[in-house]
Amino acid sequence: MAIRCHILLLTVFAAAGPAHAQITFSERAAEAGILTTAGARGVSVFDFDRDGLDDITLGMDGRRPALFVNRGDGTFEDVSADFGLELSALQVMPIWVNIDNDDDDELFLASRFGPNKLYMRGENGSWSDRAADFGLDASARLGSATFGDFDSDGFLDLFMAVDQDADLLYRNAVGSSFEDVTGAASTSGPEHSVAMQSTWIDFDLDADLELFAVHDGTAHPSRLHINQGFLPMYDQATGRGIDDVGAGNSMGIAWGDPDLNGYPDAYVTRID
Numbered sequence: 001m002a003i004r005c006h007i008l009l010l011t012v013f014a015a016a017g018p019a020h021a022q023i024t025f026s027e028r029a030a031e032a033g034i035l036t037t038a039g040a041r042g043v044s045v046f047d048f049d050r051d052g053l054d055d056i057t058l059g060m061d062g063r064r065p066a067l068f069v070n071r072g073d074g075t076f077e078d079v080s081a082d083f084g085l086e087l088s089a090l091q092v093m094p095i096w097v098n099i100d101n102d103d104d105d106e107l108f109l110a111s112r113f114g115p116n117k118l119y120m121r122g123e124n125g126s127w128s129d130r131a132a133d134f135g136l137d138a139s140a141r142l143g144s145a146t147f148g149d150f151d152s153d154g155f156l157d158l159f160m161a162v163d164q165d166a167d168l169l170y171r172n173a174v175g176s177s178f179e180d181v182t183g184a185a186s187t188s189g190p191e192h193s194v195a196m197q198s199t200w201i202d203f204d205l206d207a208d209l210e211l212f213a214v215h216d217g218t219a220h221p222s223r224l225h226i227n228q229g230f231l232p233m234y235d236q237a238t239g240r241g242i243d244d245v246g247a248g249n250s251m252g253i254a255w256g257d258p259d260l261n262g263y264p265d266a267y268v269t270r271i272d
Helices: none
Strands: 008-014 021-027 040-046 055-060 066-070 076-078 091-097 106-111 117-121 127-129 142-148 157-162 168-172 178-180 194-201 210-216 223-225 250-256 265-270
Touching (some): 106 142, 157 194
Antiparallel strands (some): 008 021, 040 055, 055 091
């Protein structure tokens, strides 16, 4: 059975007054050209060909990542074969990122089963996996990963939420490699948890990033590691009142400001 990657097209119809509107959605995956025949486990919306239009990358289960170029007319073209990426098992999160601040972007594939990969483009235009060369643990079973510049040096660092093992925090060494600073940062978390989503967020608007991570299961509460401009980044979720927000069967995190007070609020999805 085909598993659809849905595009929802939004149409707004004027109602009785200018302050009211009716929002409708229609499913257009087939027309847009992004139907897939295997399970997609993660998605990235990013302009990887730098033409000003958002493209789509899907992390797949036991297949190559699926890459769709936005043609600007409401359709997408599957260009997966052009990238020549390798097969990889259960890619939970594809992330486009510029780790070395050059003129092109890299693709990080976080996998729960199978190697994690950091694809970089060579001078001849071909893509190769450089995860091991950059000092990353390719064998870690990841529930998620997130990039953010926690030390404010202008280079994006990487946090890996690891399934059934200690989490990993890597400092970006000016685009040449990654340094494991998990111990110094005190961000390893519980070693026997089911890792789910993790995010960097400046929730207190002090110009540096904090780390928020959630877990599946009731044994491990959510964690909020506070960034004070130096290591370690201690977990203060309990004192901040967010350790039990979504704790137990937590899945994903969304940040926004629904109360419009200027500070980001957290929405945590759960199974029940």
